[in-house]
Amino acid sequence: MDIIIASNNPGKIKEFKKILEPLGYNVISQKEAGINIEVEETGTSFRENSELKARAIYKLTHKQVLADDSGIEVEYLNGAPGIYSARYMNLGSDEERTNYVLKQLEGVEESKRNARFVCCICYIDENGKEQFAEGYWNGKLATESRGENGFGYDPIFIPNGETITSAEMLPEEKNKKSHRAIALKELLKILNKE
Numbered sequence: 001m002d003i004i005i006a007s008n009n010p011g012k013i014k015e016f017k018k019i020l021e022p023l024g025y026n027v028i029s030q031k032e033a034g035i036n037i038e039v040e041e042t043g044t045s046f047r048e049n050s051e052l053k054a055r056a057i058y059k060l061t062h063k064q065v066l067a068d069d070s071g072i073e074v075e076y077l078n079g080a081p082g083i084y085s086a087r088y089m090n091l092g093s094d095e096e097r098t099n100y101v102l103k104q105l106e107g108v109e110e111s112k113r114n115a116r117f118v119c120c121i122c123y124i125d126e127n128g129k130e131q132f133a134e135g136y137w138n139g140k141l142a143t144e145s146r147g148e149n150g151f152g153y154d155p156i157f158i159p160n161g162e163t164i165t166s167a168e169m170l171p172e173e174k175n176k177k178s179h180r181a182i183a184l185k186e187l188l189k190i191l192n193k194e
């Protein structure tokens with residue numbers, strides 16, 4: 001069953017492929033579907049932005065589409081970067097963004113370093129019907145970047161119950177526990193009930 005991922009983020013697409021392909025889905029990235037657009041994220045929530053992305057790609061394809069809007073919320077920064085995670089402070093690379101967050105939390109004690117990854121998925125079926133699912137992954141911000149796996153803020157996020165960052169976890173471990181994995185599990189539960 002073909003499913004298009006409404007994203008140009010290679011890190012996300014890789015994770016969706018790893019999780020969905022063993023379940024029998026043929027995961028096609030937006031680019032592989034021949035769509036060369038970057039949908040503007042003008043929404044004010046993860047949910048609104050996931051819907052904007054999924055709807056834009058659905059309108060062009062009329063095939064089943066899945067979009068995720070995700071990011072990291074840092075308690076000490078009152079939930080920032082949140083929905084602006086991919087373009088935080090207009091910084092141009094993951095490394096600049098993670099360094100900026102680390103700098104803002106310099107000297108902040110461990111009990112105040114709580115953070116969580118959030119993922120909202122919007123799924124649209126061939127008939128245009130929408131479903132939403134959310135996932136959260138709680139943890140703490142590290143004091144330095146560590147690890148080469150994953151993408152984005154993974155090198156500075158230590159999931160609760162772990163001593164390593166999500167960039168040091170094996171991809172298959174991250175894909176069992178992450179906000180994205182939890183949201184997908186939730187979505188599949190909803191779809192299987194239909």
Ligand code: IMP
Nearest residue numbers: 068069070071072085086151152153154
């Ligand atoms: P979006 O394309 O607006 O959903 O951007 C999501 C951004 O949030 C990414 O570019 C990353 O910076 C961050 N992010 C989301 N999920 C993850 C993850 O699993 N690991 C690390 N960073 C993530």
